Amino acid sequence: MVNISHNNKVTIERISASENSLFWKYYFRHNIPVIITELNHHFQVDFLQWKHEWLIQQFGQYEVEVSISDNSRYGYIEDEGFNRSKNVQLKTFVNALVDSDPHYQNTYLTRAGLDTFAPVNIQATLPAPYHDQIEKKIIAKNLWIGGKGNITSTHFDPVENFNIQIEGSKQFILHSPNIDNFYPHSIWSSAPHFARVNVFDPDDETFPRFQKASLPIMGILNAGEMLYIPINWWHTVSSLESINVNLNFWWINNFKMLKYPRHTVRALSIVLQRTLAGEKVA
Numbered sequence: 243m244v245n246i247s248h249n250n251k252v253t254i255e256r257i258s259a260s261e262n263s264l265f266w267k268y269y270f271r272h273n274i275p276v277i278i279t280e281l282n283h284h285f286q287v288d289f290l291q292w293k294h295e296w297l298i299q300q301f302g303q304y305e306v307e308v309s310i311s312d313n314s315r316y317g318y319i320e321d322e323g324f325n326r327s328k329n330v331q332l333k334t335f336v337n338a339l340v341d342s343d344p345h346y347q348n349t350y351l352t353r354a355g356l357d358t359f360a361p362v363n364i365q366a367t368l369p370a371p372y373h374d375q376i377e378k379k380i381i382a383k384n385l386w387i388g389g390k391g392n393i394t395s396t397h398f399d400p401v402e403n404f405n406i407q408i409e410g411s412k413q414f415i416l417h418s419p420n421i422d423n424f425y426p427h428s429i430w431s432s433a434p435h436f437a438r439v440n441v442f443d444p445d446d447e448t449f450p451r452f453q454k455a456s457l458p459i460m461g462i463l464n465a466g467e468m469l470y471i472p473i474n475w476w477h478t479v480s481s482l483e484s485i486n487v488n489l490n491f492w493w494i495n496n497f498k499m500l501k502y503p504r505h506t507v508r509a510l511s512i513v514l515q516r517t518l519a520g521e522k523v524a
């Protein structure tokens with residue numbers, strides 16, 4: 243686990259999956275992150291069986307694009323840009339993680355849309371009380387598979403997020419959506435949603451406003467649990483086990499996008515740049 247230098251931190255609250263009306267009325271409505279536990283005590287959740295052995299069996303032959311990092315950081319890295327990547331069969335990648343193959347030590351399957359595995363039509367459906375509210379608004383379902391020590395750099399996404407831990411565990415550090423205190427990259431850059439400040443070891447001289455940022459809200463997401471990350475919340479994610487598998491659901495919330503015009507303009511800049519470059523947008 244990675245420590246951060248703030249003396250005060252707040253722990254992400256937990257509620258049971260069966261408390262779904264509390265989730266919608268309180269946490270979702272007021273943009274409060276929460277970990278939803280006991281998903282499969284109360285509901286049948288088929289994708290919770292997608293542990294690495296099962297994924298190899300089902301989709302092992304498909305090629306995936308894994309990110310490469312020399313310093314365990316993933317996403318957009320100061321002075322480096324986005325990670326390099328390479329294509330590899332899913333089974334080669336996952337077996338290498340299991341065997342701690344040094345050639346794959348610095349790799350992470352990030353943001354792999356389930357459509358990567360087409361033509362298999364993979365269904366991943368949340369329990370009804372959650373699924374029914376968001377089904378039509380989902381824009382991406384992504385798999386994340388990686389080993390211990392990977393860190394996804396601090397960024398926000400202009401969408402609501404249910405991130406489900408299928409195997410392993412991850413530490414999430416969340417901050418509320420203030421833009422200026424995090425010194426994001428320029429709106430015209432390819433990463434206007436990535437912070438320049440290092441939340442683990444902030445440089446107060448270069449980034450003085452970070453001291454005014456809200457307290458970090460931190461929690462460990464364990465297998466079988468689902469984290470709600472409200473739209474535009476900053477998140478920094480560390481992988482804690484030798485194999486970590488997550489599935490996240492990103493979904494649009496038009497009403498809340500209007501409430502955060504500065505984030506939304508940054509989102510539009512990403513959409514425009516990726517569309518012009520012929521890249522995947524979500």
Ligand SMILES: O=C(O)CCC(=O)C(=O)O
Pocket residue numbers: 386393394399403405412477479480488490
């Ligand atoms: O799991 C990770 O490493 C990052 C997850 C993430 O950034 C997300 O769910 O939006």
